[in-house]
Amino acid sequence: MVLKKKLGHGFNGFQVPFIPRRPRSARRSCYSKKSVEDGQVCAFELLASLAGKLLEESESSASSNASEGIRLVNERDKQDEVRPLIAQGIHQGSCAESFFMTDVASQNSTQKSLLRAKTDSVLGCNSDVKAEAFEWENKIGRCSNSYCNKFVEAAGDFRGSYDGNVKNGLIQEWEAGSSGFQRSTLVDKFSLKDQLELRGSTALIDSNSNVKSPYCSESFPSASFSKHGNDIKLGFRDDDENFLRCNEVCTKSKAFRSPQHIAHPKIRKPLLCKYWKSSPKLKECELSRSDVDVKPLHHKRTASHGFETSQHNNLVKRRKFFDRVSRVTSDGGFSSESVSNSPEKGIDRHNPNSSAKLHVPKDSHVKFSIKSLRIPDLYIEVPETATVGMLKRTIMEEVMAILEDSVHVGVLLQGQKVNDDNRTLVQTGISCKENLDTLSFMLEPSSLLAPAAACVGDPSSQCETSQPTRSSEIPVLESGNTDTLHDPSLPTNPGNLIESNHDSTTSPTDTIIENITPDSKALVAVPTSPEALAVVPVTQKTKRAEIAQRRTRRPFSVTEVEALVRAVEELGTGRWRDVKLRAFENADHRTYVDLKDKWKTLVHTARISPQQRRGEQVPQELLDRVLAAHGYWSKHQAKQNGKHQAIAGSVECVQSLVMV
Template sequence: MVFKKRLDHGFNGFQVPAIPRAPRSARRRGLHKKTVEDSQICAFELLASIAGKLLQESESSASSNASEGNNQPSTSKDVKREQQNGDKPFMAGWTNQGSCGDSSLASELASQNINLKCILKEFSHAESDDALEHNSIINNSDCSQKVSEDVKSVICKSKTDFGNYSSKVEGDYPHFGESCDANVKNEIQRQQEVEGLKTEGVNTFSSKEPMDSCLKSLAAMDPDSNVKLPLRQDPVPDASFSRHGNDIMLVSRDDDENLSRCFKPSTKIKASRTPPRIADRRIRKLLNSKYWKVAPKLKDCELSRSDGGLKPLYRKRKTFCSRERCHRDILFKRRKMFDQSSVVISDGGFSSESVSNSPEKGMTEDKTASAAMLHGANRVSSSVMGHQAPYRSKDSHVKFSIKSFRVPELYIDVPETATVGSLKRSVMEAVTAILGGGLHVGILLQGRKVRDDNRTLLQTGISCKDNLDSVGFTLEPSTVQTSPPMCSDDLPPLLTCDSSQLLTSSPGNPVLESVISDPLTDPLPLTNSGNHIESNNDTVSSHIDTTDKTTPDSKALVALPAMSMDALAVAPLNQKTRHSELVQRRTRRPFSVSEVEALVHAVEELGTGRWRDVKLCAFENADHRTYVDLKDKWKTLVHTARIAPQQRRGEPVPQELLDRVLAAHAYWSQHPAKQHGKLQAGTLKIMEASGK
């Protein structure tokens, strides 16, 4: 599906095929039968041709690489080789392409599918045993997580190898290249998955893997997986599948090797694991950084890639909207926008990190008021959650309270002449479009996406006692269709990726990836299935950007050109999932004169540099005034006191207070913190100095 879509993208312009929407069953069937639609075929052909080129090149390069050693080889590559042995060259070609492109995307996409997920999980499992050297499988979650990471890294590496190819391709077919990459990625991923599946199957049968869960999942998925894979429409997958049957073991082995290689060389692995903590912490704190500083540190191939890919888009946007900056600003306020140049904009779709779990009862009220829609989502999700808990274990229930969901940034272009009302409408439309399209709910555990829907909370490690605080939810757009109407030009590359991703998810799953199936969900005001963004009348256009960055996986989504390579080479460690969060700014609350007075007084006594104490002494009961706020206010007070009264804004502060501010500031500048006992003296001095 994705594949097709992308192709369409590149070639036909910006059509986001509604195909994904097509009944799954139908699709499956078609795939299964290997029936390909005309359009698909065309796309495929093109792709194939490119693939052929790439293949040729890659092969030559591969040989060279092989001679060099395994340092650079990517998993995909290895796999490729193996496949080559027993597989069609074609496959190899694909693989190469895949390597060229982002693999991360693929992973993401893959994740979307439950079936795929399962497979992945399985795969990871197998991998984990060998490559990770970890004892037996501890938790499924663990394994899967690790695995996914591994896969990613591997992919990245492969990318490095073939980076040049990709560039080539792009040059020839700008748009196509992008789509291609994405597709390739997907392909690769799929392949891997497939292999993994096979492997799993083999293992299972061979009784190598005792995992119950594996078996279970396998059994569950089997039917689906078979069907689904074919869906891809790629002849390749099928072929590989059928052929591989026997080779599975071999393949897996290779994969393992690759993995090991990848990891061994560097401590990267460790690093990659470590980060999660940070991420968690962050999440917990709900710290939202507008920008991902990660950019410079990008270690993730995915991440890096995303950057690159996005950049172009950004520029475009900027260009486009530059003149509407004002409006945009407004928008910004509504939704935080990131336009860090290098950093990916797409912030992980909707990351709702603000989920808080209350072990106790009831869901807490949503304080977030970002948007009505949010609330709605919120409710839904929460309700869902509640629902879920009971589902499996009657023993204990896990209560989740979701304070807010974050929505991916929305880009909305509005003419300067547009009215506020139209702006509102635009935003609303965009929102509804997203919601209407369907949202996926993702579960984050320790910053990582939990993909296996079959797992129980208990199994996953989500329970009251455990790390409820490390659980997060994400809302992800499941569809891209909304965008089509707007600007076909902007979307191409980047969007393609996103869309594909989204598509992947959307197709099979109704709406909620993990949990939502509850009737309650529907009630959402937001859910206007019928509402698409209609750009009519006032609204010039509304553009929704939905890139998901929440999860490590999501990172992959974005496409990134050259940088990625470097990043990869340097270190793929950072799996830090920077959750993008758009935490809304605290509401502004100007200091009242009385507050200023209290502040001044406190500072006079305590001095500057003991804001904690100041807070305690003078703003004990003002929860909204943090010591940082007080410090900042002091800063502004000092500034205010120094500038001409005419330049001062806001509620005028009595000159008397300002004088005291200056006096105190001067005093404490000379007398660094003193202990309490001496405060008085200091205060007195200040008083004298100020003449008051």
């Protein structure tokens, strides 16, 4: 028996944009067949039985034209039932959704059977049908042989269908090997919750939902029922370098230019990772949306202080990363667009022959569109003498390392991390009409440390990642830029700081999830293309210009305050440029305006009660000096004209301070 996934494309108007395709030669062609086992027969019979019941059920409730159906068709009925459907499907341009063919590989070639799951729009829920389905499912579930297990999967899908959770259904990943089938996916067909769950770094792709109404209408897949149409394979596979496999034309049935268009609800973990890991392959397959903009959210900063020679060999410092996955509207997607676009064209809808179809209730589907996944904070340090090539390589290595760490996808709803993977989307509050705008995804290291809570927050808010991360992760590195202005009085560091400014701020468009429109697009996980990750420092101006975002906040360290106070004591409060030159010449991120502002706040801080002060506490001693200096210079403004006067003034100031 062979279960196949179908993913159609190339059907009237259905385009499967950006679907990479491996060279034909490289595609794997098939699955081996397996002989039927007793258990298989048993399972099949169960299916047939259920089908019959379902059909009856549907007939009795034929009035509900908007119900979803599941159809089980036996090859024998093909002429009667299938064909018309197929034809219709073709004509109506419906896309295949839940569909799989079982090639009951019995020696008797005529015994091919088809199992077809169809989904249609549903307006009602038929409890009986549901119950039936459950029953069936249970039966199947008791089967112990592998064959039955397969059916179990099928059952799960069916159930999923009528439960409305898995329209696409049939996503089983079967791998046929000489020794038989192997389940390559770990999808628990029975847990609906899992249907849309992101596992590991798996990207979720749910493309068929129609968010418009509680019940999504879908088109019926026109499938190739040719028993030899086995070659139609659809779905995503990460194995064999197959990122996404489009179905091959069904050979035997010319009539079946099926528009199968299956959006795989789930992309297995390896997929995403692999994708990222093998950028070359991506190209090869032309995978995707390189057009996707992958703006590294957090820029790395390449910083090297001249005297930080000890660090030179340390090319890379990686910060634990975590980030959100920004989702951007993407029309492309792996596909579901077409699915959702032509939901109303379901095949059977008006087809008299479709009387047999079953109507099964369906839930709304939530569509996600993830345009790109960002790789968060990535701090890279290379010597100034490093070549650009080295830098690129270094960055690449870092990126790869991150990906290699088996990234996890975190789901955040309203800033709260959703940890219960077993809950359904609805239960979690992720439904078409709720909270979608507060839903976000992020990448997180599977390994250790929980991401800074700060970042997990509201997608729309900027995560101040630099702060927590900096302190805990790369003290040395970071301090080089900021906090380690060790002794201001010492010669300033010769090295230049190449600061990357667009740290953690996100642009408006970064909001993870935008409103999901009725015609929601498929969830598209577009892996960041490595190239896009280039972190090559750009000129600040350029960056500034491009990224008009607020600079990251960089609280002054006590050391800096000390330096500032000292400089002001000597130079006065009206010569910020000089202060800058004297004490912060190498702290490129501190402008004279910053210093001026800081002084302003220092004065304010010094005047308020210690209880009201926030942030890193500045020693009272320093604050006292601030007030003293401020007071002094306020009275000597007139003297600041000439340098000499200033110097004299400073001396005076110091003296007065000493006296105080």
